[in-house]
Amino acid sequence: MAVIANIGRGIKRSFTGTTGFIRNCMQELKKVRWPDRKEMTNYTLVVLSTIVVLAIFFFLVDMAIGQLVQWITE
Incomplete structure (x- = not known):
């Protein structure tokens, strides 16, 4: 204490x-230590590509769950 x-x-x-x-x-x-322009560009590209990949992943998971729910409720 x-x-x-x-x-x-x-x-x-x-x-x-x-x-x-x-x-x-x-x-x-x-x-x-601040990043230079090249590092900042690389970091930005990594973040944007990660966002795109995750958006596609969650879209596909959402569609699969939607189809599963629709199949169960029919």
């Missing part, structure tokens, strides 16, 4: 008001 209380105290000490919070945010953003 003392561990959880200490976590809360550590968070309060690290952010001394709004300016401390903004300062910490800026320090963390400087550590971020």
Whole structure:
């Protein structure tokens, strides 16, 4: 239980008001490695292709379940 209380105290000490919070945010953003244009294009293509594949999959599953329900209710 003392561990959880200490976590809360550590968070309060690290952010001394709004300016401390903004300062910490800026320090963390400087550590971020941003993707370049080629990587971003690749990531976008992966996401779009995944969406298309999943949309087709769920469409086919929906059609199969619809046919199954129609077959059962006849």
